[in-house]
Amino acid sequence: MRLAPACRAMFLMLAPLTAWAQDGPPALPPVVHMDEKAAVNEGLAITVAKPGHLVASLPVMTRVMPDAVRVVHIHPAGTGKVVQVLVQPGQVVRRGDGLLRYQDHSLHVARLQAIQLRAALSAAIAARDDAASACARGRLLAGQTVSVAELRRRQDALAQAQATVRARQADVDTLGHRFAEEFNSSSEHDGTDEISTLIAPFDGTVMTLDTSLAGDLTPAMDVASIADLSRVWLVSDLPPEQAVRVQPGGTQVTQTAQGSVTSQIETVDGVASPLTGLVRVISAVPDPARRLMPGTVLDATLQTHEDAGGIVVPAAAVQEINGQSVVFRRLDSATYAPVVVMVVLEEGGQAVVQGGLQGGEPIVGQGSFALRSIIGLAGMDAD
Template identity: 45%
Template sequence: EKAEHISYTTATTGTLYRMLPTMARVQADTTHTVSIQPAGSGKVLDILVLPGQAVQQGQALLHYQNHSLHIARLQETQTRTALAATLATQQEASQAYTRGKALAGQTVSVGEMQKRLAALQQAKENVAARQAELAVLKHRFDEEYTSPTEQHATQDETSTLVAPFAGTITRLNTAIAADVDPNLPLLTLSDSQHVWLVSDIAPQEAALLAPTGQQLTTLPDGTATQPLHTVIETIGAVADPTTGLVPVLSRVDNSQGHLRPGMVLNSLLQTTQSQSGLLVPADAVQTVNGQNVVFQTVSDTTIRPTPVETGLEENGQIVILSGLQTGARIVQHGSLALKAMMVLPAMDAE
């Protein structure tokens, strides 16, 4: 056995599915993608990231000169000055009204008292109006210019766009010194913890698939030795009018960061075509004189060729329809050498 490097396997009951080979492209998870727009208008000062770069939550992405923030700060200064003036006016009006009440009916007429009361009420309304304006400005600073995607400097008019979550910059739509507008998305951030595998296939092939079917994808060299196992989640209902193909999607946990949007990988999609029986590795089956055989162990020292009827072969496995029992121990690696040992004597006899 050592000389022939023989290894064994056991026949097990199971179901084998026909797999559809396809190409799968990695796409950012659109349910965890955000376009980052500035709160104000102005010009880009500097850009701190590149497309494809991984970023952490709260990381600074871009600085811009926020003209809207500058105007809001000027309004705040002017409103505070106006509030101080109205507070002074209110205090004077209140003192005048208090003195008038003390002298009412003596040196201050009823008409004068009403004028002083009206002036006090007007002063109070002016104070309330200025306080409301400051509250609106505070809300803008706290909510509009400060958010999960933006922070502002406390003194100057510089604003910083920040990452609201850890992910990958998938798009950059601006440049240094470019104009900034609240309606223009500057960056697109995608959560790189999850991505989509998208396979575009013909409609007749899509008819062979079903949601919850398995998808096996070969990862790039050096990242993993085993195929990536995912579940088909979505099968497009209609074909793309441009390509005539139907998209098939499965969602992937990408916490290891092996996959990046734009990658194209070899993949297998599980179809609804299947066959049940005993499953063995395909390389355990050899053809001898036109007959499929496996080499079965009948004792610790004896191996014999056993004719079998085979069925569906897929992804390195084959279905044995008859000729073997469940649990049968057969040769896997080394079966080709055993075949040669059978065939060569027969050839010599001829």
């Protein structure tokens, strides 16, 4: 087969090819010619090969999740029945805002118990005061109308009465602590008529609300959850063979509707999930503007610990010819020399190559396929 005159006019003239080897592919020609006008028509772009290194990255799907340490699950302190629901899932709340109110039966029982304990304390104090008065009179009359044995009995009675007062006071203090720390806390405060209100412990977003009007509540129930979404997790689930390629401290770049978000890989689970067989990789991202919606799935890349150094060229500059990777070095405005290289790593449209190139040499970046085509067509013509 021979090149048609039209093909020769477009690609001009190829330098004489080296003779075909009898037992292998043909050798590359020393140079390829293409005049400036043809180069412009074919979109050839000249760039400079530069020394450098690239770090490999891993494309993944990542999902947005609330930061687990910034999620609080709200439990009621007592048992009761919901009388008013004040929020909805997804609603932004401020610290102290009410979530729901409920008739707190435990609060009612505790208040009745408080009355009983205060009454018991008052009775113990009265008994102690009587014992103290009897003991004081006994000391004044000791050896006269009051025997020494009777004085000792009165002193023992006083000590016992004082111990009873301390015990009753401890009961009152314990219940008071319960009112202060259980029925009134960062997530709940009590009110009048045994109505308790569950409140937001910090500024955040209502993630879940698992009750309704007239619903029954118990302390074991997870009634609601509040999340601080000013910082979220980006979670990727990887097969173990990919997870070993990434490590904490690496960079994650996530594509969102507003642009790319760069974060740092914080944790790589040491074991795979028994349910999925995948390894969880977590990156944390500050998000004060609430741009990242929990549950969203996004495209991302994870930096690996694999890197390579050498000469960095555009990946489009590398062409496969006769099973070899070739880059075209520009000799002058119309002459290009094919240089065999070895591609060590390709990443982000760039490639690290080793071989016959030196840093600072001009090479064909975009459009090198046209030069490859000339070699292919000339080889066919040689047939």
